[in-house]
Amino acid sequence: MTFILAEDAALKTYLAGMTVSDEKNPSRPVKIWFGYPDLEVRTQDYPFVVIELINARPAYDRMHSGVFTDVDLQGTVAPTVFATSGTTAIYNTYTYEVPVPYDLIYQLTTYCRHPLHDRAVMLQMHQKFPAQRGHLKVANQLGTQYAYRHMFLDGFIKREMADVETSGSRRLMSNVYTVRVLSEMTPSVVSSAAGAVLSVAIDKTPLQYPVPTGITSV
Amino acid sequence: MNNFFQSAFKEAETALQPFFKESADQHGWPSDISSKMTIRVDSAGVHVEYEPDLEKAIQDLEYGDLKSRPKAALRNFSAESDRIIDLIYANKGIDHLIDKGVFG
Numbered sequence: 001m002t003f004i005l006a007e008d009a010a011l012k013t014y015l016a017g018m019t020v021s022d023e024k025n026p027s028r029p030v031k032i033w034f035g036y037p038d039l040e041v042r043t044q045d046y047p048f049v050v051i052e053l054i055n056a057r058p059a060y061d062r063m064h065s066g067v068f069t070d071v072d073l074q075g076t077v078a079p080t081v082f083a084t085s086g087t088t089a090i091y092n093t094y095t096y097e098v099p100v101p102y103d104l105i106y107q108l109t110t111y112c113r114h115p116l117h118d119r120a121v122m123l124q125m126h127q128k129f130p131a132q133r134g135h136l137k138v139a140n141q142l143g144t145q146y147a148y149r150h151m152f153l154d155g156f157i158k159r160e161m162a163d164v165e166t167s168g169s170r171r172l173m174s175n176v177y178t179v180r181v182l183s184e185m186t187p188s189v190v191s192s193a194a195g196a197v198l199s200v201a202i203d204k205t206p207l208q209y210p211v212p213t214g215i216t217s218v
Numbered sequence: 219m220n221n222f223f224q225s226a227f228k229e230a231e232t233a234l235q236p237f238f239k240e241s242a243d244q245h246g247w248p249s250d251i252s253s254k255m256t257i258r259v260d261s262a263g264v265h266v267e268y269e270p271d272l273e274k275a276i277q278d279l280e281y282g283d284l285k286s287r288p289k290a291a292l293r294n295f296s297a298e299s300d301r302i303i304d305l306i307y308a309n310k311g312i313d314h315l316i317d318k319g320v321f322g
Contacts, residue, residue, distance in 0.1 A: 036287065052282070054290040057297070105297075107281065107288050155293070161283060176281045178293060 003185040007104050010138040020120040047112035055105040062101040069095045099184035108177040118173040129153040136181055150182040226310045227259040230303050238295050245291035247279055264299050
């Protein structure tokens with residue numbers, strides 16, 4: 001996965017595994033959603049956490065530009081030159097543009113109906129986001145390597161509301177965490193994301209493989 | 219010197235008020251709420267002020283509620299206002315030094 005999608009997935013993974021306990025279930029899982037779930041789902045699934053990306057802004061204060069050229073075959077992105085010089089050594093040279101830094105701002109909102117659930121979720125969330133420091137393990141596109149990105153808790157606010165839709169006016173306890181994840185986007189990601197589909201190849205001879213028994217060709 | 223700071227705060231308020239309104243509009247805040255919010259700047263920083271009875275409506279907009287997702291105008295404004303105010307103070311300071319003849 002690439003920029004933003006990778007951080008989304010990493011954040012969901014990071015939040016996964018929280019549980020709360022009560023008289024009916026000693027280990028009730030706290031579900032994680034991207035965006036507020038539908039009414040039918042949330043009626044049964046308290047407590048839960050909602051992840052929302054509220055801003056993705058270029059971090060101008062950390063930005064610099066240019067091209068990295070790497071000749072020692074370390075820290076590479078993609079080979080662009082394969083050079084030979086007579087009988088002398090052959091070098092692979094890798095060049096790539098300096099990534100553009102971004103701040104991804106997430107709002108993580110916890111929703112609980114039971115005060116004890118609320119406290120239990122708060123405890124676990126505060127352990128995961130201990131104020132002004134932290135890191136998020138983000139996988140690369142192939143899932144073969146990881147980067148640890150800085151992560152900051154920029155704000156916390158406690159709220160309370162009435163869930164009129166699902167339970168009359170029953171209390172709903174909510175905690176809002178504003179979390180900033182530092183990220184970066186390589187210009188090549190922009191290029192690939194902006195690519196247009198110029199042609200579509202259609203296989204006109206789909207029967208080159210035998211149709212399995214029981215399946216009718218259309 | 220006190221006059222210098224008061225003047226700088228006033229200038230910052232004048233610049234930040236329309237910027238806040240723009241940020242609120244961009245995030246989809248209703249104008250009848252954002253127009254009742256004012257920016258005040260003092261030595262402690264930038265403050266967004268409003269009547270207490272607007273508190274819940276503003277929080278519901280900023281952090282979302284059960285029916286709508288968050289429209290983080292205030293947090294976006296907070297992040298951007300720091301950058302803007304730094305520029306204003308820097309320009310104001312340089313103007314002040316020029317007026318005082320520091321650069322000859």
